Amino acid sequence: MCQVLKHGGPDDEGIFDDTGARLTFGHRRLSIIDLSYNGHQPMADAQQRVWITFNGEIYNYPELKAQLISLGAKFISSTDTEVIISAYIHWGMAAFAKLRGIFAFALYDKEKALTYLVRDSSGIKPLYYCAKEGQLSFASEVKALKAAGLANEADPDWQIRFLAYGHIPEPYTTLKNVYSLPKGEFLCWNHKKSTYDIHSYHVIFNKSAIDDIIQAKEAIKENLAFAVRRQLIADAPIGVFLSGGIDSSLLTLLAEQEKKTQLKTISIYFNEKAYDESMYQNLVLKQIEGEKFSHLVKQSDFEGFFPQIIEDMDLPTTDGINTWCISKFAHDDGLKAVLSGLGADELFGGYPSFNRIRYIKTARKYPASFFKLANHSGFDAYRKIAFLTYNHPIADYLFLRGLYSPADIAEILDTDITHVEDVLFANRKLPYVRNYDEQDAAWFELNLYMQNQLLRDTDVMGMSHGLEVRVPFLDEDFIRTAESINPTIRFDKSRPKKILIDSFDDVLPEPIWNRTKMGFTFPLQDWMKKNQEITDESLYNRNKSKSIIKSFKNDSVHWSKAFALFQIQMHA
């Protein structure tokens, strides 16, 4: 398993065995804090009562360490790993909620004969587990479980989920019995009974609502600057992904203000003018001093990288190509960690879905069967309207963000539409109030789209180059701040992300925020159309797929749909 995950941990390897308990931890290390052998993992306390294998970063470890020292704790290393062990020894399970950072770890308490799997509250670091036949196994990537022969059987329905979402939604994977541990939760495995349960470790607190604009701006300013400051903590080179949009520009400028070390930036630009953001990138770059790495990506690069991208994605996805490329450049430029602007759109209403969600409310006034007509639409983009036939929150989400409609999926996979519906909607309960307002849209974006697609792809593509991607907007304390702001201020309709822009109007140059939103997008429609494999109709078994590929070549189908079919075909 360790060998399969070597790309994410190039610096060291370790194994811990407790034969009595029939337990083994394996670890591949990407060293960022305390680069010495002191950071070797799996790690234990001096008495060897508690063992850990840990992936990620604890940003508040200096504060926790100081608290623990005052409680009498002793430390050998300068690692955050040791702080987790000590926190657990002092506070037990209550330690999990005190951690701020991006993490997934397994912690074995020898005395109590318990193993905990714990995942960070924003779900930034992945953790997959398989619990069957009295045995628990876990890994940061699904392919490791497969390589070790711990889970071989494919989930028979993964293709349906993939074609509907454009990725595999949590907690599912491509393998049967292999699930993603939900964010903010922990799994506790009892070695004596070989049983487990999963619970949230969140601490509930009474939030005070922010109803005043000035107060909201101050809170955003203070907390985002704080998040950036603590996320710059590293003993290895760290940089920022700069796309030229509001979010990454803001992070770059805030990080520059910290100036602990000279800030390195990584940017990408294209020959395709419609996608080129270098003008905006340069506006920000002019204001900073550190090394600026800028890379041109061409169709030929994409062709060269493509096989490796497919290899690295771990689970099928229609995104992540952009992150893979920029991570490769960051790694080649000598970086081990970078900051990314992910999360701001979801927190402050930066997506069109924040407006579109109201259409669903209107649509609900009409008979559901009316929307079935969409299945016969000649315009590919309208076929998703068929999701309004279903009275289910997942269907609402898929109307906003989905790839293929159930009827199309049934045809592509040659299966019954009722089977497709059952896979997508059965046993999928979501805890949200259905008002079809911005808060609902934010819930969808944060918990479904960002969680399942953006965060997963970002982490796996970064780690494939031994690069840790940090996301200050998703700092737990910053999310709390954003969520405590009155929705009318937080989602001001006059401009997407208005409150965020206004909070930093002294930092952000006007041309950066006063422009059309582009996103971190590659010219993939063109590039994929020129790719011989994707466009080779003879590769695809069924007529439906062949005709979709044909339409893609005429530009009447989006590249993500063709890319999804290509991946289905690859696994066939």
Place this chain on the structure above:
Amino acid sequence: MPKNIYLFSLQTFSTTGGIQKMTRTLAHSLYHISKKENWNFRLFSLYDTRYDLMSQYLPPENYTGFNNSRLSLGFRSIKEASHSDIVILNHINFALIGIVIKLFNPKCPVWLIAHGIEVWRPLSFIKRTFLNRYCDKIICVSNFTKHQMIARHRSDPDKCVVLNNAVDPFIKLPEAFDKPEYLLNRYGLGPSNQVIFTLTRLASSEQYKGHEQVIKAVASLKQEFANIKYILSGQYDSVEEIRIRSLIDKYDVRDEVILTGFLNENELTDHFLLADLFVLPSKKEGFGIVFVEALACGLPVICGNADGSTDAIKDGKLGTAINVDDLSELQNTIVRYLNTPLTLDKRKNLQKECLQYFDEKYYQEHLLKLLNNEQAA
């Protein structure tokens, strides 16, 4: 001839409230009775869809979800009317369906389940017509509801039968009664904290649940009980959230009140174990299934004395009913419970006692008797 039983429900699986929970248990019981007796049973659920079904209660063959299509449900009921042997309508809103079935098949007994506020109010002409002329039996979930049916709608007392709701057969009944450590951590509680717990839907449109009274009571008790905590759970809308938060501020109980929002079903039992006392001084519970769930987990309860809740506490045998408008009575009752420490043995006994009355097996026995009597008639 096998008996054909149909249960019509507005909503069973897609949301979780008292009526939905009750319907799940009723459907589960009817399914099991029918299997044993070799009868046919089918649940029709109007607002649910096929994929909302929780198949532990009954298999897909015995269930149809109509995805909010009244028309489909109407046609289906006409289609099934001629070979129905008993039709049970789980809500008065099915009155028209009841009339139609009776017109197509006058011999088929049609029962209505009467829960709470949906029938404790003036009814439309169609509903009254159904009740008075077509409905053969009114299954009341509590004695209070039965009295309401007789007093308000002049229902024939012989037609009204009380069948108290039962404990959900799939609730995780605790065997050990320790407070779950993960919840102590989540809410920042220690062993010395005395925890009062309310679980209810917190809707701005339903201002009778009495959580406001509990907040006030906690405010005056916090001096005497320095370790008192009040966990207020249940899904709320944004208007009610703002109202509750301002109450918390107004009564200065920010450190005492923990507002959790929606509770995941699989953590329900653990929350009952975490608490020392369950309080829901509501005015309009038809029965209050949450009370028997709390009791089944060995948790003492305080409820209101002017609705169906008194059945759930077996008229005081299992819990205490109070006048919910009398704040001092609520406070005194809370004090009485908090001053009598809850031992593990006590919890165990309370659970045992509760299940003596509200275990699903007694519910099934009672239900079978009613069905057999109908057949004999």
